[in-house]
Amino acid sequence: MKRFVLLLLFVLSLSFSLKAQNVIDTLAMQDFEPVPATPVWNYSDTLADTLSGYASATSCIPGTPLGINGSTAWHVAAVGGGNAITFDTIVIPSGYDSLYVSFHLAALNLLSSTGGPDNLDYVLVQYSVDSAAYVSRVRIRGAINNNCFWPYDAAGQAVVSYLPATESVFQPTNSGLQMTEGISYVQISFPGNISSLSIIITPRSSTSSDSWLIDDLVLTGAIWCSNTTDSIAPVACESYTAPSGTVFTMSGLYYDTIPNAAGCDSIIAINLTVNPMPDTSVVQAGAMLTASQTGASYQWLDCDNSFAQITGETGQSFTPASMTGSYAVEIDLSGCVDTSACYYLDQTGIDEWINSEKQVVKILDITGRETHFRPNIPLIFIYEDGTRECKIVFDER
Ligand SMILES: [Ca+2]
Numbered sequence: 001m002k003r004f005v006l007l008l009l010f011v012l013s014l015s016f017s018l019k020a021q022n023v024i025d026t027l028a029m030q031d032f033e034p035v036p037a038t039p040v041w042n043y044s045d046t047l048a049d050t051l052s053g054y055a056s057a058t059s060c061i062p063g064t065p066l067g068i069n070g071s072t073a074w075h076v077a078a079v080g081g082g083n084a085i086t087f088d089t090i091v092i093p094s095g096y097d098s099l100y101v102s103f104h105l106a107a108l109n110l111l112s113s114t115g116g117p118d119n120l121d122y123v124l125v126q127y128s129v130d131s132a133a134y135v136s137r138v139r140i141r142g143a144i145n146n147n148c149f150w151p152y153d154a155a156g157q158a159v160v161s162y163l164p165a166t167e168s169v170f171q172p173t174n175s176g177l178q179m180t181e182g183i184s185y186v187q188i189s190f191p192g193n194i195s196s197l198s199i200i201i202t203p204r205s206s207t208s209s210d211s212w213l214i215d216d217l218v219l220t221g222a223i224w225c226s227n228t229t230d231s232i233a234p235v236a237c238e239s240y241t242a243p244s245g246t247v248f249t250m251s252g253l254y255y256d257t258i259p260n261a262a263g264c265d266s267i268i269a270i271n272l273t274v275n276p277m278p279d280t281s282v283v284q285a286g287a288m289l290t291a292s293q294t295g296a297s298y299q300w301l302d303c304d305n306s307f308a309q310i311t312g313e314t315g316q317s318f319t320p321a322s323m324t325g326s327y328a329v330e331i332d333l334s335g336c337v338d339t340s341a342c343y344y345l346d347q348t349g350i351d352e353w354i355n356s357e358k359q360v361v362k363i364l365d366i367t368g369r370e371t372h373f374r375p376n377i378p379l380i381f382i383y384e385d386g387t388r389e390c391k392i393v394f395d396e397r
């Protein structure tokens, strides 16, 4: 039996490497408590007995739980004909890949420090799928050499598929405590596409010194799924929040994991480009405003007119047509857009001073190139009467 269990574990681990199991639903359960946990797997027959707490010091095994963690369990002793309990037919919701019926089992003698179930004592598990005839699938027996006992944490397991529809027998060989070969866990797996399932469990015991204890019968539905992969190449400004919520602030290749639609992992390769936000500082030189950021797209805005775009003013520098006003620039640097503060210009005083004598038609810098008015540097003013003056207008603001 040992070799069989080892082979089974290998098959299970192989399937785990191919698929991830993501949804496990409890479809029905029976914990044999006075108020059973839900969803309750009801039964139509009468339990021979129930017990809770822990075995006495004079029994075997002394102090061992009678139900899982000392809870209430179904107890059968001295029922020569077997205490067959039919658990109600469960209608299986569609969508499951696999179904499992499982329960925990202990074999004890609650009356003395030796004894326990024998070769002719058993726990038989039968199932009926889609209302077909019952199939006897698993039979746990006492030891071949009789008089054996084991607790709920013994290592042996009887884990089978529903097919072949023939009986598999699991039992220890030797008498006495069976921590390795004692079968404490029974499981039968079914395909997920069946419509209904019912089971009969029959513990049989010849004498009062041969106790079977059964607890936590559960029917579970499992949905299997596979991990998926995806890749994206987002371009972000300053920082990027990945689908999982992780924030990245530098360009690079990252991997992010979120649940996919089926509930398994979706692994996303993120080839991220993070661009900086533009420098929104503006240098004011007389009537001219210049954005400090180079190599960007610009749109100058009229702060006094709900930040309306000023038609045609898309250069790095801007000289307003009106003498007073408040202006800002919207800067687009590789898709990262930000707007400067508003800069207030008041050229009225200077302009009045310039216009106090004669109308200026052109301003040149000292190299002779036409320029805008700027305070605090020498400029050549050409008037409408053809005269010209070189002067510095001091702006003390
Ligand atoms: Ca219980």
Ligand SMILES: [Ca+2]
Pocket (backbone or CB within 6 Å): 115, 116, 117, 118, 146, 147, 148, 209, 210
């Ligand atoms: Ca016995």
